[in-house]
Amino acid sequence: MRSRPSVLHLDLDAFFAAVEQRDKPSLRGKPVVVGGTGGRGVVATASYEARKFGARSAMPTAQARRLCPPGTAFLSPRGAAYRASSAIVMQLLHDLSPTVEQVSVDEAYVDLAHGDITDFAVDALHNRIQRLLGEITERTGGLTASVGIGTSKQIAKIGSDLDKPNGLVIVPAGHENEVLGPLPVRVLGGVGPVTGERLRSFGVETVADLQRMSVTDLVSIFGESHGRGLHEMAFARDDRPIVTEREAKSISAEETFPVDVADSTVLDRELVKLVERVTARLQEHGHFARTMTIKVRHGDFSTFTRSESTLHPTGDLATILSVARRLLVGADTAAGLRLLGFGVSGMSPHAQERMSFEQEEVEQPSPEAAVTAHDVDDGWGRNPQTWTPGADVRHAEHGAGWVWGSGLGRVTVRFEGPTTAPGPVRTFKADDPQLEHAGPPEWN
DNA sequence: TCTGGGGTCCTAGGACCC
C-alpha cells in the first residue's frame, strides 16, 4: 500500500455492447446483448438497457433471450472492432505513464508514480482524469470508461466499480478501510461464488465482518495461501506491482460443439484443428512446450483433463499431435463429448533448445537410464540389503517384478515381466519381508 | 435455465531424490 493514491484502474463500460451501439445508431438506447448466439452460447456483455431486464455476463444466451423484450439485439462479438477501440484507449493511458498493465481488452492499471503527475491531491487528480475520460469519449466516438484511483491495485479496482458507468472514484491514502468495510466480501479479488458462500456460512457478509475473523481461522478454512490472502485483502494490504508485460505460461484452445459428438473420426478431426491452432501460436511466441493437456466435457458437464509431459520441450506439430492423440484415445468418449480442448504448458524459449529435440521420440524410461543408485543405504550409513536396479524380484501380492530404483532404505519395484502386463510401480522399505530377490524368476 | 473461451494460481497425492 502506497502513501499516495498513485494506482489507477480503468474499465470500459459495457464495452462490447457500447461499441455495437456506437457503430449502429439504431441500437442506441435499446437493449443489446453480445456473446455466443448459438444454442449453447453465453453472454459476454449486456448493454445497460439489457441489464435492466436481468441480462448479465456469463449468463446462457438462451436465458437472456427469455428475459429481454422483443427488439433486443443479440450479436456475435466483433473482436477486431473491439481491439481497435481498445488500442486507442491504451494509447491515451500511455500518455499518463509508461507503466500500463493491460489486463484484458477493456481493462488496465496505470502506475501514475512513473508518469508526469506530481500533485496527488484529490482535486488535481480529479481534474486530470476527467480530462482523460473526455479524451477517451472523444477519440473513440462515444465510449465511456470508469476509473478508480487509490494506494493499491485492489483499492483502484474496487473504486472503478463504485460509480459505473462513466465514474471516477479517488480514495485518498488512509481512507481505504472506511471505503472497504461496508462493501460485500464479493468485491474482493479471489472471492467468487464458492468462497463467498463459504464465508456467508460463517456469518461473514461484508469486508468489516471478514476483518473480525482471525488469520488462523481463515487459514484453517481456506488453506495457507488463500486464507492469508483474504486476511490481507480485508485490511487493504496489497503490494502487487503494476507489470507491463508477462510471459504466457500456457496456450490452449477449446470448442464446445453445437451438439455432443461421439464419432471418433469427427473428434480426431477437431483435435487436429485445435492442436494446429495451439502449435501455431506456440511457434509465434517462439516457444517450445513440454506438457500437453487435453480436456473433455461430457453431456452432463462433467469435465476431465489428461496430460503428459515429454522428455524435452518441443514445438514440432507431429510430436505434439501424437501425444494429443494418445491422450484422447485414453479418454472416455463413448457417450459423446460436449467440449474438446487442447493446451500446452511448461514453456521455454525456443532459442535455448536444440533443434534435434524437434524430431526426437518421447523416450521410455529404462532401468539403466532411470537409476543411478545401487546399494541401499538406510540413511544411517548401513547397508542392510543390496538391491541392484534391473534385478528380478518376487513379491507375495504382485508376483513378479524388477527393481526400478533404490536408495536410502527404500527400493522401488515395477511389477511387470516379459509375458505379464505392466503393473504398478511401488516403493518398499528395503527390508520388507514381502520382497525377495528372485532370479531368474519363473514368469507366468 | 443450462452453463464460452482464454487464461492464472493453488492444492494434494504419488513418485522420486537426497
Added chain:
DNA sequence: TCTGGGGTCCTAGGACCC
C-alpha cells in the same frame, strides 16, 4: 534396535478472473 523427512516434479482438479 528402531527410525524419517525435506524438496521437487508430475498429474488432476478446482476456484477464480475477464
